[in-house]
Amino acid sequence: MSAISRRRFLAASAAGCAATTLAGSKNALAAGSFTGYPDGMGVLVDLTRCIGCRTCEAACNKEQHLAAPDKPFDDMSVHDEIHHGQKRRPDENAYTVVNRYESESSAKPVYRKIQCNHCAEPACLTSCFVNAYTKTHEGAVIYNGKVCVGCRNCMIACPFNIPGYSYSSAFNPLVKKCIFCYDTRLKEGLPPACVESCPQQVMTFGKRTDLIKIAKQRIKNNPEKYVDHLYGEREMGGTHWMYLAGVPFADAGFNVHLGNEPILNNVKDFLGTVPMVLAIWPALFTGFHLLATKGKDGHGHGEDDTHHIDGEGDK
């Protein structure tokens, strides 16, 4: 007969079922039917209007109290700069940059403003183990510099390579990026500094759902002017800063191979099973152990309370 008593068996089964149920429900939440905050604000960036004047860079620098730049903001030679084999990218002193690209589809160069895209399901937030990032209801992805430990996992995770790192600081290095002017403007419903400063209204501020409609309408009214795609509508699970362009997006430096799944989807399936594993495996292996040692003489405790399996000689 089995060494396990009926009471223990029933108790263990009940515990296992309870654990599975609880773990299972967590799994359902992790499966993700998150459709974003409905009142989230966003920005539509219309690259057919951008002339690369960099006024937005100047506005950001002023609003976020960034360090003075090496070159004036109306210096267009920055468009020819190459750092580490790449064009300029956002860093600790420039939360947004505007780069110039050439395209066969256009006689004039194309300019692209680069900044945090404030994803609906951000990879940076997913990767941060100290919960330094927050996706706010207003749509901004902000970070808490006080808890940031500077591990830079978010820099690896971000599919757009946005977060910059304050390498210049020896004792308090932090990750730095565009925060949608949350503290100074977005909280009060105001547009960010770059949007307000742009002389050509490249950027349109409003609710993300409205911006999608506006973008589709612009494409519909001017089919020869725009490529029929709204970048960021679905890429990486949807971003709150979206782009229209008059040239193929790959020509303007966009990564067009990202897909529509948020980074979270790469990990949430197997991570979602962790609670279930932690609940089931002890019960399961207890069961195996009991089965394996069922009815064997000598199973149990020896005279001196040592636990030994029959077959092993005394040493």
Added chain:
Amino acid sequence: MKNWNFAKMYLMALALLFGMAGFAGAADEPEAVVLDSLANLYEAVEFDHMMHTDLGEDCAVCHHHTTGTGPENDNCARCHADSPENDVVACSQCHEAQPFSAEVLNAKSENNMLYHLDKPGLKAVYHLNCIGCHEEMDGPIGCQDCHARTEAGDAFYHADAKGGSEGGH
């Protein structure tokens, strides 16, 4: 003497007629406009309106349908083909100085009948509407060609930055 009095009357009538005709033809059209409502980083723009009207193009090129002539864009003409002349045709009448203020955004979300939801703000339309034509007609296209920068503007753009070292962080 009687003949001379009559002659004076006729001359005065003629002068009045021509004077009025001169006014009627111009129809309150300004010679020059000072665009200063947004002046901050740059000085106000001294806009030579008469020079632009003398170019001979239809007023609708800049003023859409508000001057009584039909709009240029076929899409606009669907509704505005027969729109009459407005009392005020200044750009600032319809294009807001603060296009993303709470009032404007709320008005757009609350009013279902508002058609022109994608209307650019005042600063944007000055640049978007003017620069395209300037590029074609060899007009001024540089920032300071139309408005000099103020001291606040120089500080904003960090005009005194000396240009850093190339390479290395």
